[in-house]
Amino acid sequence: MGINVDIAQDWHAALAALSWQNDLGVEDVVLDAPVNRYDLPEATRAVKVDAPARVPNVPSPAKTPPPIMAAPAVDVVAVAQASAARAGSLDALREALAAFEHCDLKRGARNLVFADGNPKARVLILGEAPGRDEDMEGLPFVGSAGQLLDQMFAAIGMSRRSPDAEAALYITNVMPWRPPGNRDPEPDEIAMMRPFVERHIAFVDPEVIVAMGNTPLLALTGSKGILRARGSWGQAFGKPLLPMTHPAYLLRNPIAKREAWSDLLALQARLRG
Numbered sequence: 656m657g658i659n660v661d662i663a664q665d666w667h668a669a670l671a672a673l674s675w676q677n678d679l680g681v682e683d684v685v686l687d688a689p690v691n692r693y694d695l696p697e698a699t700r701a702v703k704v705d706a707p708a709r710v711p712n713v714p715s716p717a718k719t720p721p722p723i724m725a726a727p728a729v730d731v732v733a734v735a736q737a738s739a740a741r742a743g744s745l746d747a748l749r750e751a752l753a754a755f756e757h758c759d760l761k762r763g764a765r766n767l768v769f770a771d772g773n774p775k776a777r778v779l780i781l782g783e784a785p786g787r788d789e790d791m792e793g794l795p796f797v798g799s800a801g802q803l804l805d806q807m808f809a810a811i812g813m814s815r816r817s818p819d820a821e822a823a824l825y826i827t828n829v830m831p832w833r834p835p836g837n838r839d840p841e842p843d844e845i846a847m848m849r850p851f852v853e854r855h856i857a858f859v860d861p862e863v864i865v866a867m868g869n870t871p872l873l874a875l876t877g878s879k880g881i882l883r884a885r886g887s888w889g890q891a892f893g894k895p896l897l898p899m900t901h902p903a904y905l906l907r908n909p910i911a912k913r914e915a916w917s918d919l920l921a922l923q924a925r926l927r928g
Contacts, residue, residue, distance in 0.1 A: 731757040731847045739854040745774060748854055752831050758847060760840075764832035766793035770855070772815035773823035777926060779861035780804070781852070783870035783901065784830035784840055795826045800902040804867075807902070807915060811923045825859050827852075829874045845874050856892055863925060864894050868901035886918050888925075897922055 738755060742748040749769045755761070768785040771794045780796075788798035796804050808814065808824060817823040829848055830840050840848075852874055856864065866872045869879045875891035878884075884898040899918045905911055 729757065731843075732850065735847050736850040739850040742854060745770075745855075745858050748851065748858065752851055755851075758832065758844060760830065760832035760834055760844065763835050765790050767831050768793055768795050768828060768833070769831060770825065770827040771795055772825040773817060773820060774825055774859050775820040776815075776817075776823035776825040776859070777820060777862040778813065778824050778865060778922070779856060779859050779863070780824055780826045780865045780867055781856075781871040781875070782826065782828040783868045784828055784837075785833040786837055787833070789828075790833035795828050796902075799906060803902040803906060807919060810916075811919050825861065827855055829870050840870055842873070845870060849874050853892055856894065861894065863922065864891055864896045865922065866891070866896060866898045868904070872898050886914065886921065888921075895925065897925075 734757060735755065738751045739748065742751045749767070752769065753767050761767075764785070766785075768789050772780075782795055785795065786798050786800070789795055789801070795801070804826075805814070813822050813824050815824040815826055829845060829852055831848070831851075834840055834844075864875070866875055866881075869881045872881050872884055873879050875896060876884075876889060881898055881900055885900055887898070889896040889898065897918060900911055900915060905915055
């Protein structure tokens with residue numbers, strides 16, 4: 656028995672329409688006659704819930720964080736001046752330097768390099784800063800430059816080991832801690848150590864100060880240019896000052912030893928006179 660072609664086509668069309676409605680999400684069957692939902696029993700009546708009123712999304716005002724109060728700046732030079740002034744002896748000055756926490760060089764150094772020699776000496780030699788050897792031993796001028804310095808002053812009959820004040824030397828540095836990589840001390844580092852240097856010189860009370868290099872010249876006079884200043888007498892803290900080139904410079908420039916010898920003879924003549 657054959658199938659009516661129109662019926663077959665209607666069946667496929669209805670199936671396609673149903674599939675299309677499923678894809679659209681249709682769940683309720685649409686009847687030929689309208690249905691009055693209010694005539695339905697309460698149990699079957701859908702409950703309509705009003706959607707809550709939409710509150711506009713207004714961003715809340717950002718809270719202003721409390722202002723960060725900057726720590727008051729510390730006048731490290733004033734702290735150094737007060738610390739040095741409280742020291743009543745060389746030993747107390749050494750302790751004051753050891754307790755001084757405002758110089759960053761201290762954090763990278765092995766030892767505090769305070770001084771060497773006879774504190775009753777007529778001549779105080781002021782160097783720049785410790786090097787590697789000085790940092791390891793805790794004494795100034797013990798490396799190759801220090802050996803040359805000892806030879807230079809031995810040539811005019813003076814030594815850091817002499818018990819006789821007339822022939823003795825007292826040696827210290829502007830910076831008591833080694834700068835990293837043996838770099839030159841910064842001006843602010845020199846400024847914060849200057850009160851300790853001044854107090855140190857006051858305790859030793861030498862007849863003559865020898866400034867070995869640019870850093871002590873800057874600390875004592877406020878100016879640099881050791882090659883121009885060397886050999887010319889000046890004043891520092893009320894004491895005669897003789898600027899000289901650093902022994903490390905002489906090791907790099909041996910020809911300059913002639914000028915250094917002239918400076919040593921000038922020092923010897925000053926002490927004899």
